[in-house]
Amino acid sequence: MNLPDATPTPQVSSRLRRGAREFWIGLTQPSLAGLVGTLVIAPLLLLLACVTITPAHLARIDPGYLMAANGDEYGLLTARAMQLSQDRSGDATVLLLGTSNLRESLWDPRELADALSARAGRSVRVYDLTAGDLSYYEMTALAEQCPPGAPAIAVVTVGPMTMCRDRDHYRRFLRQPRLGLDSLLLDDEASRAGIALPRRFGVWFLDHSDFVSARVICLANFVTGPRRPLRHHFIGQPAWNPAMWDFYRRDARRWLSQYARLAPDSFASLEQHLGWLAAHRRMRIVLNFGPIQPLIRDDNPETFALFDAQLAAMAQRIGAPRWDLAEAAGLTADDFVDWFHLGRADAMKRYQAALADRLIPLLANIDKETKP
Amino acid sequence: MKAFRLLGIAIQALVLGAGLLLAILRIYGTEVGAQVFRYVGF
Numbered sequence: 001m002n003l004p005d006a007t008p009t010p011q012v013s014s015r016l017r018r019g020a021r022e023f024w025i026g027l028t029q030p031s032l033a034g035l036v037g038t039l040v041i042a043p044l045l046l047l048l049a050c051v052t053i054t055p056a057h058l059a060r061i062d063p064g065y066l067m068a069a070n071g072d073e074y075g076l077l078t079a080r081a082m083q084l085s086q087d088r089s090g091d092a093t094v095l096l097l098g099t100s101n102l103r104e105s106l107w108d109p110r111e112l113a114d115a116l117s118a119r120a121g122r123s124v125r126v127y128d129l130t131a132g133d134l135s136y137y138e139m140t141a142l143a144e145q146c147p148p149g150a151p152a153i154a155v156v157t158v159g160p161m162t163m164c165r166d167r168d169h170y171r172r173f174l175r176q177p178r179l180g181l182d183s184l185l186l187d188d189e190a191s192r193a194g195i196a197l198p199r200r201f202g203v204w205f206l207d208h209s210d211f212v213s214a215r216v217i218c219l220a221n222f223v224t225g226p227r228r229p230l231r232h233h234f235i236g237q238p239a240w241n242p243a244m245w246d247f248y249r250r251d252a253r254r255w256l257s258q259y260a261r262l263a264p265d266s267f268a269s270l271e272q273h274l275g276w277l278a279a280h281r282r283m284r285i286v287l288n289f290g291p292i293q294p295l296i297r298d299d300n301p302e303t304f305a306l307f308d309a310q311l312a313a314m315a316q317r318i319g320a321p322r323w324d325l326a327e328a329a330g331l332t333a334d335d336f337v338d339w340f341h342l343g344r345a346d347a348m349k350r351y352q353a354a355l356a357d358r359l360i361p362l363l364a365n366i367d368k369e370t371k372p
Numbered sequence: 373m374k375a376f377r378l379l380g381i382a383i384q385a386l387v388l389g390a391g392l393l394l395a396i397l398r399i400y401g402t403e404v405g406a407q408v409f410r411y412v413g414f
Contacts, residue, residue, distance in 0.1 A: 019376040026380020033378075037385025042392040049393075213397040 050205045053212070059086040064226025068215045073131035074178040075215055076229050077142065081181055084127050085145040091123040092116075092366050093150055094359060095283075096130060097139040098157030101290040103130035104234055104341045106355075107348040115356050120363045135170050136162055136266060140273035141183035143283065151366040152283040153359065155323075156274065159290045159340065160307045163266040164259040171195070180204070180211035185273050192269065234343040240293070240336050248339045252296045256303045263310060271314050278318060282370045284362060287315050289324040291331055291351065293339040321362075328354040 026034075058066060063079030087093065094116065096102060096109065106112065106128065113126035129142045136158060143154045174190040182204070187197055200207050221227060274285050289311065297304050315322040329351040337343030342351065399408075 018373055022373045022376040023380040026377035026382075027384050028380075031381060034381045034384045034388070037381060038388040038392060041385050041389030042396075045390055045393050209397055209400050213394075213400060216394055216397070 050203045053205045055082040055204055056086060059083045062226040064228060065221045066215065066218060067221070067227035067229065068217050070227050070230050072215075072227070073229070075218070077129055077131050077134075078180040078211065080127055080129060081142050081145040081179070084129075084142075085147065087125070087147065087150065089123070089125070090151070091125050092120065092363050093146065093152040094124060094126045094363075095143055095146065095152060095154045096126065096128050096157070097134075097142060097154060098130045098288070098290055099134045099159075099162060100130070100132040100233070101159060101161075101340045102157040102288075103128075103132070104232070104343075105291050105348060105351045106130075107345065107352045112352055112356060115353075116359060116363065119356070119360050122363075124363060130157075135165065135173065136270045137170075137185060137189040137273060138173075138179060140270070140277060141179060141181055141186045143277050144183050144185050144281065145181060146281050146283060148281050149370065150281075150283070151370045152281070153286060153362055153366060154277065154283050155286045155288050155355070155359075156270075157288040157290045158270070158311070159292060160256055160259050160263070160303055161340070163263045163270075163307070163310075164256065164261075165266075166258065166262060176210050177208075178211075180208040182207065185276065188273070189269065232345075232348075234337045234341050235345060237337045237343055239343060240333055240338075244338075245295070248293070248296065249299055252300060252339050256300050259303045260306065263307070267310050267314055271318060274314075274318050274320070284366060284369055285318065285320040286358075286362070287311055287320050287322045289322070289326075290340065291326050291329070291336075291342060293333060293336040294326075294331075295333050296339040323358055325351060325354040325358065328357065 058079060059082040061079075063076050063083070066079040067075040084093075084095070094113075096106065109126045109128040113124055116124040116126065129139070131138075136156075139156055143156070146152050146154075171193055174186070174193050174195050177186060179186075190197060198207075205212060277283055278285055289308075292304075311322055314320075329347070331342070331347055331351065335342050335344050335347035342348055
């Protein structure tokens with residue numbers, strides 16, 4: 001059998017070599033055409049990014065695509081908040097807002113949503129909006145993303161530590177926000193801190209360029225797949241160890257020593273934000289005291305009594321229920337790995353069940369309460 | 373042969389254009405960079 005000869009003729013081979021050489025020259029050598037092309041393409045790419053990278057589009061993809069690493073909680077929160085802002089399902093919605101304290105107290109928010117849907121007899125969506133060191137004004141900025149009039153309950157989980165962070169600690173996060181969100185409440189907090197608001201273009205990609213620039217690496221996620229958020233950071237770590245007691249006691253005392261000085265300002269600001277959310281988003285607000293190692297609570301009775309009184313007074317003024325689920329969940333000192341993180345799966349499941357028990361009665365009336 | 377050279381120039385412009393955009397974003401993302409941009413009117 002005669003097969004055609006696949007070997008290129010010397011003429012073809014020479015043309016290919018010349019073509020490759022020309023391509024290489026065009027690719028690597030500076031030229032006026034290359035310079036003009038660069039200066040044209042950069043703004044075109046910017047325009048393309050402004051048109052395509054918008055909250056409405058980002059809300060449709062897996063939140064893991066917006067995470068620079070598996071531990072990038074603020075990328076994840078931004079993506080979840082975008083999904084919340086685009087949610088027009090009309091389903092009852094529960095927003096779980098808190099720091100790592102609440103994050104580590106929940107076993108699985110999807111299981112919680114399933115349990116609530118089954119018990120309430122309607123579809124209930126749960127948005128896990130928790131992140132390490134989340135400030136109270138970032139919590140309210142996240143809740144602000146909820147569409148007005150949606151039947152939503154915001155479980156705002158705070159503790160003495162949330163309310164006694166020095167304003168300077170958070171000042172840098174107001175100047176360079178960790179969340180890529182348009183928020184009147186974040187702007188309000190920045191104004192209170194004396195920070196001039198940056199120029200806004202009304203284009204998400206430009207207005208949040210610092211958030212975007214920190215996540216250029218996310219382009220790789222479209223090749224490797226979405227990141228998977230870390231959960232249960234403390235499971236498997238040694239349980240509460242009495243030998244560490246001195247360390248945790250000193251740490252807690254150092255942290256809480258500023259409480260009486262800093263908390264009143266934080267409470268005043270939080271109360272204003274929650275009042276705004278109740279008025280403009282018509283959501284039901286719950287003030288939840290996150291779980292705390294009981295030994296630390298007993299060691300700082302005055303601080304915790306003051307916090308309880310301030311939280312109760314604010315709850316009364318804004319007409320919000322105040323929850324402390326530690327007793328209902330049967331939490332003990334051994335359930336904690338440090339002074340505010342649960343480390344045992346069974347404790348997390350008990351806490352989540354206690355949370356569900358409290359949410360069910362609120363869900364029964366949520367449509368009536370949130371109607372304009 | 374001109375087509376090969378133009379293809380090379382186009383890819384060069386695309387890579388440099390994307391790089392330029394990312395560099396500007398990166399600089400704008402820093403506190404000092406943002407201040408400089410604001411100072412010149414952006």
